[in-house]
Amino acid sequence: MKAGKLRERITIQQPATGQNAYGEPNTGWTDVVTSLPADVLDLSGREYLAAAATQNAVQTKITIRYLAGLTAAMRVVHGADLYNIKAVLAQGKTAIMLMCSRGVNDG
Numbered sequence: 513m514k515a516g517k518l519r520e521r522i523t524i525q526q527p528a529t530g531q532n533a534y535g536e537p538n539t540g541w542t543d544v545v546t547s548l549p550a551d552v553l554d555l556s557g558r559e560y561l562a563a564a565a566t567q568n569a570v571q572t573k574i575t576i577r578y579l580a581g582l583t584a585a586m587r588v589v590h591g592a593d594l595y596n597i598k599a600v601l602a603q604g605k606t607a608i609m610l611m612c613s614r615g616v617n618d619g
Contacts, residue, residue, distance in 0.1 A: 518549035518550055518575070520551065521550070521590075522548050522550045522590045523545065525589060527541060541587065548579075549576070550574050550576045552572060553573045554570050555572060556571045557569065557570040557571070571613055572595055572614055573611060574610040576608050577606070578603075583597075595610075597612050598613055
């Protein structure tokens with residue numbers, strides 16, 4: 513993989529785990545990796561009506577260098593955009609393609 517293609521910087525987050533001081537489960541997201549070089553490419557988009565409001569969803573492919581431990585339960589932050597990871601496709605031990613959606617987010 514050529515380093516020149518990885519021009520964007522992303523953050524990978526996972527759902528918060530554990531409990532707070534009151535015994536309630538933690539909510540929100542915690543950073544796993546920050547300032548990770550990536551190639552972000554929008555593949556397709558659609559607009560639809562749901563809950564009496566217009567929604568739009570974009571399918572995106574994010575390519576990064578190999579990083580162990582990534583799962584579809586995580587998400588990607590790129591600037592102000594949040595991407596839900598739908599699939600983690602390993603390309604050997606050199607690169608990973610994250611198939612993501614943006615627009616209608618899980619959190």
